[in-house]
Amino acid sequence: MSINPIESNVVASPLTSKFMSSFVLLTILAGLGVGVARVLISLYAVHLEASELQLGLISAAQNFGILLMALPIGVLVQRFGSLKVFSLGSLFGALLYSLTPFHSSAWYLLAVTALVSFVLPMRFVSINTVFLSNLKRLGPARAGWFRGSHMMGFFLIAPALTVLLIEHLGYSGSFYVVSALFLATLVFAPWCFQRGHQNASNTSGFQWRDVIAPLSLIKTHASLRVICTLEFLSSLANNYFGFFIVVIAIQSFALSEPVAVMLLTVQGIVFVGSLFSMGGLAELMGYQKFYVIGLSLMAAALLLLALTHTTLLMWPASVMLGLGLGMLHIANFMSFARVGEQTAMAKISPILALVGPSGGMVGGVIGAVFGASVGLQNLFFPIGLAFIGLIILISRDQAFIQFLKPDVTE
Structure with missing residues (x-):
């Protein structure tokens, strides 16, 4: 007996104001908790005087468990419902972050960070399933606004809030606040996620083909492979910048912690x-041009970050990186949703949960392996060159260009 995606009923029913407002508040809180944790772990690692190897491993550890759990969690969401899966992930995450201050060691921080990465997919696979299921009905403009609510907490509020928390509560107190933010999402979760209806089908054991089924789409769908490549490299660049720019700004440019974190805020x-x-501009100019502009901004920003010896130039580079990343984010989510409409949305959400963190983990590994010998700042250069390669790919891949054109039959 086949099981329909849990969120299929969300698509069939109207988007009520209660659902929309609750989902926006939940995604802001969810993004805020993870965003504060990301900046806090980076600053705490510097505070513990972690080596380049330890810094890189800690950065990579934030995505290690995600790679192993993204696909199995996708099956769990289908079988047991996003509410139950999201709630368990929030509880486990809150518990683990509350244990972080118990021992002041970079290796202990690495271990806890790795453990947290195993439960984070329980939260964002659930959120992504709901989001992607409603994306077409929202339209590109409102879809960007909806997605922006999550990123508002992660990128916009979190850096400044983290500095404020450290100043007033110290590192230990700040980790307890992260735990509280994880628990706070449980208030809004019942309004956003549907409960799974348990029966003989969804209580049976896992089958390996259910877990790896999303991977078959990557093998058979050429455009999905291109989208995954774009998502992988944008996540790699974003994670590398998000974790190491604070370290680079403090160690190489002698900036204070608050000023260094402001680069993330910008x-x-x-x-x-x-x-x-x-979002509306993407539809107006076409997704192929939108991709090329976004990739060009990313490439220029990364090369500037690699080559500059002037603190002042780091600010426009951060601006270009944020703009390019936003454009790629909009285009990629619409592309993922289009593949989901053509195939199975329940398989696309785990792929999204797998590919992005894979890039993030590789970004951390690059810093760990080459940071000491090449220099953390210099590593922006090959990442920038990879984005130039993506521009060439997007410009020449006729099958993908055709995929990006609007469906005139709709």
Whole structure:
């Protein structure tokens, strides 16, 4: 007996104001909790005087468990409902973050960070399933606004709030606040996620083909492979910038912690602003041109970050990176949703949950392996070159260009 995606009923029913407002508040809180944790872990690692190897491993550890759990969690969401899966992930995440201050060691921080990464997919696979299921009905403009609500907490509010928390509560108290933010999402979860209806089908054991089924789409769908490549590299660049720019600004440019974190804030403001304002522009100019412009901004920003020896130039680079990332985010989510409409939306959400963190983990590994010998700042250069390669790919891949054109039969 086949099981319909849990969120299929959401698509069939109207989007009520209660659902929309609750989902926006939940995604802001969810993004805020993870965003504060990301900046806090980065600053705490510097505070613990972690080596380049330890910094890179801690950065990679934020995505390690996600790679292993993204596909199985996708099956869990289908079988047991997004509400139950999201709630368990929030509870486990809150518990683990509350344990972080118990021992002041970079290796202990690495271990806890890795453990948290195993439960985070329970939260964002659930959120992504709801979001992607409603994306077509929202339209590109409102879809960017909806997605921006999540990124508002992650990129915009989190950096400044983290500095404020450290100043007033210290690192230990700040980790307890992260735990509280994880628990706070449980208030809105019942309004956003549907409960699974348990029966003989969805209580049976896992079958391996159910877990790996989404991967078959990557093998058979050529356009999905291109989208996954774009998502992988944009996540790699974003994670590398998000974790190491604070370290680079402090160690190489002698900036204070608050000023270094402001680089993240600037990028976050531009990123979230683009999500809220540029969705309609993507439809107007066409997604192929939209992709090329976004990729060009990313490439220019990364090369500037790699080559500059002037602190002042880091600010426009952060702006360009945020703008380019926002444009890629809008285009990629619409592309993922289009593939989901053509195939199965319940399989696309786990793929999204797998590919993005894979790039994030590779970004951390690059810093760990080459940071000491090449230099953390210099590593922006090859990442920038990879985006130039993506521009060439998007410009020449005729099958993908055709995929991006609007469906005139709709």
